Amino acid sequence: MTVPRVAVTVDLVVLTVREQRLCALVWRRDRPPYAGCWSLPGGFIQLDEDLPVAASRLMAERAGLRDVRIHLEQLATYGYPDRDPRQRVVSVAYLGLAPDLPASSRAQVLWRAVDDLVEREEAAFDHRRILRDGIERARAKLEYTSLAAAFCPPEFTVAELRRVYEIVWGTSLDPRNFHRKVTGADRFLIPTGRTTTRDGGRPARLYRRGDAEQLRPPMLRPRT
Amino acid sequence: MTVPRVAVTVDLVVLTVREQRLCALVWRRDRPPYAGCWSLPGGFIQLDEDLPVAASRLMAERAGLRDVRIHLEQLATYGYPDRDPRQRVVSVAYLGLAPDLPASSRAQVLWRAVDDLVEREEAAFDHRRILRDGIERARAKLEYTSLAAAFCPPEFTVAELRRVYEIVWGTSLDPRNFHRKVTGADRFLIPTGRTTTRDGGRPARLYRRGDAEQLRPPMLRPRT
DNA sequence: GCAAAAGTGTTTCCTTTACACCCATGT
DNA sequence: ACATGGGTGTAAAGGAAACACTTTTGC
Structure with missing residues (x-):
C-alpha cells in the first residue's frame, strides 16, 4: 500500500x-x-x-x-x-x-x-477561521487560567491586567471586585514591592506573574 | 524550494x-x-x-x-x-x-x-499519551458541556447520567443535588414522558438529549 | 484643595452543599 | 410491610455583584 x-x-x-x-x-x-x-x-x-x-x-x-x-x-x-x-x-x-x-x-x-x-x-x-478560533480560545482561557498575564510586560499593575481582560473580552469589569479576585488567587500575582504612578492617581503596586496555571475560582465573563 | x-x-x-x-x-x-x-x-x-x-x-x-x-x-x-x-x-x-x-x-x-x-x-x-490527553479532555468537557449524554443510550434516567459522571471522574456525587442541577439546566434533558424501573425502586423518568451544548451553570468536579 | 486612580469594607443575592424527608414501585 | 432507589424541601456556607468609602499620589 x-x-x-x-x-x-x-x-x-x-x-x-x-x-x-x-x-x-x-x-x-x-x-x-x-x-x-x-x-x-x-x-x-x-x-x-x-x-x-x-x-x-x-x-x-x-x-x-x-x-x-x-x-x-x-x-x-x-x-x-x-x-x-x-x-x-x-x-x-x-x-x-x-x-x-x-x-x-x-x-x-x-x-x-x-x-x-x-x-x-x-x-x-x-486564515480568518483560524484567527477566529484562536481568539475564542484566548477569550475562554482567560476565564480559568492565569494566561492574561502573558499579555502584560514583566511588571504590571492590577489595573493593567484588568484592562487586558476588558479589551480581550470587550466588556467592562468592576475594578474593585476584580482587584480582590486576582490578588486573592493563589500564586497568580507576586508583589514586587515597587509601585508606579504611570496610570495617574494613587500609586499602584507592581506585580509579576506567579507560577499558577489555573485560576480558581475562575474569572467568569459577564453574560449578555 | x-x-x-x-x-x-x-x-x-x-x-x-x-x-x-x-x-x-x-x-x-x-x-x-x-x-x-x-x-x-x-x-x-x-x-x-x-x-x-x-x-x-x-x-x-x-x-x-x-x-x-x-x-x-x-x-x-x-x-x-x-x-x-x-x-x-x-x-x-x-x-x-x-x-x-x-x-x-x-x-x-x-x-x-x-x-x-x-x-x-x-x-x-x-498512544498512551494521546489516550491520556483524550481522557482528560473528556473529563474536562463534562464540566461545562452536555457531552455526558453522549455516553448514554437514546433514553436514559438521571441516575444513569449521574453514573456516567461518577465513572468518568472517579468520584461520587450527591444524587439529589445532581438531579436538581441537570433537570434544571436549560435544554439539557428532554423528558420523554416514559418511566423505567430497570434500576429498581421508584420508577425513574426517562429523558433524551436536548440540544444544549453548554451546561450553565457548570457541573464542577469535586476538588480533592 | 481637587481630581484621579488604588484599594478596602459591607450588604445583597445567588449558587453550592449537606442532609432530612417524602414518593412510588417490586417483592 | 419494607427495601430500594427517585425525587423535593430547606437551611447553612461561600462566592459573586453592587457600591459606599478611604487612601495616596500629581497638579
Whole structure:
C-alpha cells in the first residue's frame, strides 16, 4: 500500500493587546495566491523537527519575535483538501500570547486589530477561521487560567491586567471586585514591592506573574 | 524550494462507559512495530479527504462503529519526528464519545478499561499519551458541556447520567443535588414522558438529549 | 484643595452543599 | 410491610455583584 504524503505547515495566531485593542500579527501578501490579503505567519515544518519546535522557529523567522518568552500552545489542525489552491496542505495552528512588542522589522509583518481582520479585511486561505478560533480560545482561557498575564510586560499593575481582560473580552469589569479576585488567587500575582504612578492617581503596586496555571475560582465573563 | 512531505494519519480515542468503567476502543497489534501492544484505531488520510471525514471513515472501517451517531471532535496533533520508527508521521487525534455498543466484529478490536491501558499495558507509539490527553479532555468537557449524554443510550434516567459522571471522574456525587442541577439546566434533558424501573425502586423518568451544548451553570468536579 | 486612580469594607443575592424527608414501585 | 432507589424541601456556607468609602499620589 502506498501512503499519500502531504505538506504540513505550522501557522501562528499571535495575539497581543496594544493601543486598547486586541491585535494579531499578520503578513501582508504581495504575491499570489491571495495577493493583497492578509495571512497568518507560518511555514512548512522540517523533516526532523517537532511541531512545537517548528512553531518556535517560525515565531522567530516569520514573526520576528526572537528570544522572547511567549506563551505558545497548539490550537487546532486544519486540513480540508482545497484550502490551499496549489497543493494539499495540512496546517497545525499554534496560538501565541505576547506582550506588546515591536514585531518584525520587515514592513510586511505587522500588528492589526483583530476586529478589522475578521470583519473587514480579506483573508488568505482559511486564515480568518483560524484567527477566529484562536481568539475564542484566548477569550475562554482567560476565564480559568492565569494566561492574561502573558499579555502584560514583566511588571504590571492590577489595573493593567484588568484592562487586558476588558479589551480581550470587550466588556467592562468592576475594578474593585476584580482587584480582590486576582490578588486573592493563589500564586497568580507576586508583589514586587515597587509601585508606579504611570496610570495617574494613587500609586499602584507592581506585580509579576506567579507560577499558577489555573485560576480558581475562575474569572467568569459577564453574560449578555 | 522543495517542500518536505509527510504521511498524515488520523488516530481515534473512542471512549465509552461499560460495566462501571471508562473504556477505550483499542487495536491489539499482532505484528511489528510494537507487536503485542495496544494501539489506537486509525489510519492514513486520503489525498482528497477532509480530516473529520477521515475520522468518520476510520471510525467505521477500523473501529467497526458504522451508522452510529457518535460525538467526534478534534483532540490534538502529534508530530515529533521519531514517534513512528518507520517514517515521519504526523497524527491528528480525534476524540469520540460513544454509548456502550458492541465494537467491531473483529477479534482484534476491543473495549478495554482505560485505567488498565494507561497504567498497566504496553502502548504502541505515543498512544498512551494521546489516550491520556483524550481522557482528560473528556473529563474536562463534562464540566461545562452536555457531552455526558453522549455516553448514554437514546433514553436514559438521571441516575444513569449521574453514573456516567461518577465513572468518568472517579468520584461520587450527591444524587439529589445532581438531579436538581441537570433537570434544571436549560435544554439539557428532554423528558420523554416514559418511566423505567430497570434500576429498581421508584420508577425513574426517562429523558433524551436536548440540544444544549453548554451546561450553565457548570457541573464542577469535586476538588480533592 | 481637587481630581484621579488604588484599594478596602459591607450588604445583597445567588449558587453550592449537606442532609432530612417524602414518593412510588417490586417483592 | 419494607427495601430500594427517585425525587423535593430547606437551611447553612461561600462566592459573586453592587457600591459606599478611604487612601495616596500629581497638579
